[in-house]
Amino acid sequence: MPDTPKAKIALFLTLTVLFSSLAYWRILTPGSNGGFGSVILLMWSPGLAALLTRLITQRNLRDGGWGLGRLRAWPAAYALPLLYAGPVYLLAWLSGMGGFDPTGWGSHRNGTDPLLGIWLLLSWGLVLSLFSATGEELGWRGLLVPELAKTTGFRNTALVSSAIWAAWHMPLIVLAGYHGGGTPLAFSIACFTIMVMGLGTFMAWLRLYSDSVWPCALLHATHNLFIQGVFDAATVDRGATAWFTGEFGVGLAVAGLLLGWWACRRARRDGWPIQVAKLGSSL
Numbered sequence: 001m002p003d004t005p006k007a008k009i010a011l012f013l014t015l016t017v018l019f020s021s022l023a024y025w026r027i028l029t030p031g032s033n034g035g036f037g038s039v040i041l042l043m044w045s046p047g048l049a050a051l052l053t054r055l056i057t058q059r060n061l062r063d064g065g066w067g068l069g070r071l072r073a074w075p076a077a078y079a080l081p082l083l084y085a086g087p088v089y090l091l092a093w094l095s096g097m098g099g100f101d102p103t104g105w106g107s108h109r110n111g112t113d114p115l116l117g118i119w120l121l122l123s124w125g126l127v128l129s130l131f132s133a134t135g136e137e138l139g140w141r142g143l144l145v146p147e148l149a150k151t152t153g154f155r156n157t158a159l160v161s162s163a164i165w166a167a168w169h170m171p172l173i174v175l176a177g178y179h180g181g182g183t184p185l186a187f188s189i190a191c192f193t194i195m196v197m198g199l200g201t202f203m204a205w206l207r208l209y210s211d212s213v214w215p216c217a218l219l220h221a222t223h224n225l226f227i228q229g230v231f232d233a234a235t236v237d238r239g240a241t242a243w244f245t246g247e248f249g250v251g252l253a254v255a256g257l258l259l260g261w262w263a264c265r266r267a268r269r270d271g272w273p274i275q276v277a278k279l280g281s282s283l
Helices: 005-028 036-057 071-096 114-149 154-175 187-212 215-235 249-269
Strands: 099-100 235-237
Touching: 005 036, 005 154, 036 114, 071 099, 071 154, 071 187, 071 215, 071 235, 071 249, 114 154, 114 187, 114 215, 114 249, 154 249, 187 215, 187 249, 215 235
Parallel strands: none
Antiparallel strands: 099 235
């Protein structure tokens, strides 16, 4: 196949669909023994597709963003989910929309106390989360974003890559029950899509700014870890909680919009088109 951005994108998407379909089949088919292994296969489908695409088109694995990149991006990537999700949950707890119960940090670890539970989450939990998130990021931000950026401007790169990322989740949401509990499916889909579009826009900027896939993988990992393992685990449902908190609530949808708005504003400030990794001088 030709070593061109369009050829790489087409092959990558084809392989991602093929690999993901196998994972979805195992997850969705009764009696197929789908479980944690199938979820890992699903999350690594974009990564495997990206690696194979580069081997077929380039005959090597270069240009995947393997370097450390701009080191100043790393602390922001780790802490950012605390900054955009923390206020959402704090508002829910203080308003009474949702209760706060830190014992949830230990409830899934054989009765361990909350302090030990949170330590396990932030250590071993981060390792597991980073492993699974890396599988996605090698595809979405390791290959798709930089190849799109060679053919179009930042806004289109961000919107197209984010829309594909959101669509990839839809079988889980529609068919596998991966959505907000107690809210209409359409509401869950709308909030999740808005959040992913905004977060994906920011992560597209982060990939091009840092010239590395690793800050994106770290941000993806800490997003999953802090929201699902820390904030959701400590939140008590009081009826309307799911409408506001979680990945299918309006709170994180608004947070995602703000992240996407900031990324677009920053890209416009720095100018586009700009050579990859030349988007600015500071976060």
